Amino acid sequence: MKVVVIGGSGHIGSFLVPRLVRAGHEVTNISRGTHKAYVDAPEWQQVHQVVADRQQEDREGTFGERVAGLGADVVVDLVCFALESATSLVERLRGQVGHLVHCGSIWRYGPSRKLPISEGSDAAGATFGEYGVQKDAIARMLKDETASGGLVTTSLHPGHIVGPGWHPIGPLGNLDPAVWYALSAGQPLQVPGSGAEMMHHVHADDLAQAFELAVEHREAAAGEDFNIVAPTALSVRGYADIAAGWFGQTAKLETVTWEDFRESTTPEFGESTWGHLYRSQCFSIEKAKSRLGYAPRYEPEEAVLESVRWLIDRGELRVAGPLEPAAA
Structure with missing residues (x-):
């Protein structure tokens, strides 16, 4: 055609x-x-x-x-x-x-x-x-x-x-590169909400x-x-913990109010985080699977890791240490 x-x-x-x-x-x-x-x-x-x-x-x-x-x-x-x-x-x-x-x-x-x-x-x-x-x-x-x-x-x-060539929506529902540095360094990460909010990549x-x-x-x-969407969705705390593990770290999450969170970041990142976490979405793909034969190859964390690796390899994302062998 x-x-x-x-x-x-x-x-x-x-x-x-x-x-x-x-x-x-x-x-x-x-x-x-x-x-x-x-x-x-x-x-x-x-x-x-x-x-x-x-x-x-x-x-x-x-x-x-x-x-x-x-x-x-x-x-x-x-x-x-x-x-x-x-x-x-x-x-x-x-x-x-x-x-x-x-x-x-x-x-x-x-x-x-x-x-x-x-x-x-x-x-x-x-x-x-x-x-x-x-x-x-x-x-x-x-x-x-x-x-x-x-x-x-x-x-x-x-x-x-998400994919190679651009920054993924991160564990806080925004594009703030500082989130990735904090996770890679084992530093505390301020999280508004409960941490159970969902994102579907x-x-x-x-x-x-x-x-x-x-x-x-x-x-x-x-x-x-x-x-x-991917076969599964990620919660905020699950996403953070998985991502920290790529660098041999454990996510250290500190629950804060939305007011405090917005004061600690830019208006753009604050609004993006609220937009993603307030929606807290997870979707079914049964219709696409049954009618079209849709068969996604990537779990969400695999897709994000591919993007993060691409950015690190090209010096476009600053992190505190290398990816662990299991992730790299």
């Missing part, structure tokens, strides 16, 4: 695009052209590259026309964050493209009420935050579009994406697997939404 990937040079596309080429598809990648894929692969030599600024072309009303003009059988949209943008693309591709596969987010769900959270269940509270609200609205629009006989669509909702290649499956199993994926 002819597959157009929008935003194929990012976290997901770095793994997805080579997968699609290996599967025999003709692939076009639309990106801003500002950076290369996170993981190099020979398959990129067979990919047609189109440079475009989606935000600018959305404002001009030309982006949908650009995508439609490529004559794709399938469009995979990895970088859509607003309902208006998603709706505009759907309206232009309706009747022109066989299948639109959209990347959503588990943050379409609010705080957990029951675990694990399944698609369409009442296991999560109300969605909040502009990012999550928009992702939920897009997913609902896509489902309605297909149910009404329009464009065939599918939305995949990944957990916290997914390796970028497992997520890419799910997108490839959705592309190749259109009938099973049509009109559906899928949670795409």
Whole structure:
């Protein structure tokens, strides 16, 4: 098939695009052209590259026309964050493209009420935050579009994406590199909340697997939404203890109030921690497994370790000591 990937040079596309080429598809990648894929692969030599600024072309009303003009059988949209943008693309591709596969987010769900959270269940509270609200609205629009006989669509909702090339969401639900140094040095780590809050990661290649499956199993994926995460989730204290063990340490966690925690970090890190821990999410992947054949290879700690090792090896993450042989 002819597959157009929008935003194929990012976290997901770095793994997805080579997968699609290996599967025999003709692939076009639309990106801003500002950076290369996170993981190099020979398959990129067979990919047609189109440079475009989606935000600018959305404002001009030309982006949908650009995508439609490529004559794709399938469009995979990895970088859509607003309902208006998603709706505009759907309206232009309706009747022109066989299948639109959209990347959503588990943050379409609010705080957990029951675990694990399944698609369409009442296991999560109300969605909040502009990012999550928009992702939920897009997913609902896509489902309605297909149910009404329009464009065939599918939305995949990944957990916290992790892999070589970028920093993972850490044990405190943020990107603060000081967390990793403290754990590697056996230093105390201040933790707001109970420590039992959950985070659900997914390796970028497992997520890419799910997108490839959705592309190749259109009938099973049509009109559906899928949670795409690792087989298990990590609690704050479990994550911290596992990560400290990579350096031969034991996590030393100090429970503090949210007020004290926010005073000890930056507003950005404080807000990120609250967003992850307040949601405290863990998801079911039974629907993706049964309908698509999704079979993730990475447990969450394995995915995070791969990312941490990559960062340490390249001097992009400061830690107090080397990884233990069992981890390295």
